[in-house]
């Protein structure tokens with residue numbers, strides 16, 4: 612039986628075009644650890660989508676993108692502010708605390724979305740040696756509850772972070788779905804709004820595996836290549852991650868896949884909404 616499950620978007624397979632790209636990349640030898648032509652071309656493609664100043668690194672999974680990205684911009688005496696429903700807090704087995712040493716300050720929300728009003732009471736203790744120093748606001752778009760931040764909501768959080776010499780991290784495991792839902796480009800819903808570092812998802816949008824960490828600029832990305840290796844996320848055969856990303860970001864495949872996923876989520880909501888005892892909590 613061809614059993615289908617709605618438990619997670621990871622239950623779905625690999626997009627045939629992505630699989631073909633992996634097969635094509637398999638025809639010849641190439642340099643290891645990202646020094647190959649496919650990786651260079653994929654990075655150029657990322658810059659087309661996210662901006663030419665960006666620094667881009669590939670890793671195997673989303674937890675690593677979040678954790679290593681955050682580890683590279685924090686010290687152990689910092690704190691990272693996030694929703695109490697965030698993947699960071701709930702689903703990463705303490706890896707953020709383990710790898711950064713920083714404290715996670717969690718905030719209760721009604722819909723998975725942080726706001727300036729919710730965050731402000733936690734922006735305390737600056738310059739006080741007894742307190743963790745707030746350094747990063749971390750949000751996910753789309754959120755873990757399936758809700759979507761509008762551009763002005765993200766801009767408000769970036770402005771708040773920057774007013775306090777903090778950074779805004781965006782967990783974009785499903786950023787393509789946001790682009791599809793809002794009809795905006797990937798750059799318009801991230802770096803144009805003041806995001807400083809972004810975890811960009813590939814696995815949930817048709818890839819076999821692979822996520823990217825994108826820094827606003829080279830100064831923020833300083834030392835990251837060493838951290839990625841220490842964090843055991845430097846792929847020796849990186850070209851096979853790069854080939855997938857190159858395919859995903861070419862000819863709008865990322866958008867096509869995300870539109871289809873959004874459409875199916877709506878269809879699911881439509882079909883189950885009349886089932887007694889079932890309540891759709893966010894749509």
Ligand SMILES: Cc1ncc(COP(=O)(O)O)c(C=O)c1O
Pocket residue numbers: 672673674675698751754755782784814
């Ligand atoms: C919001 C969010 N961020 C990150 C991830 C990445 O997780 P993984 O380490 O399983 O790739 C997920 C996966 O479910 C997620 O839902």
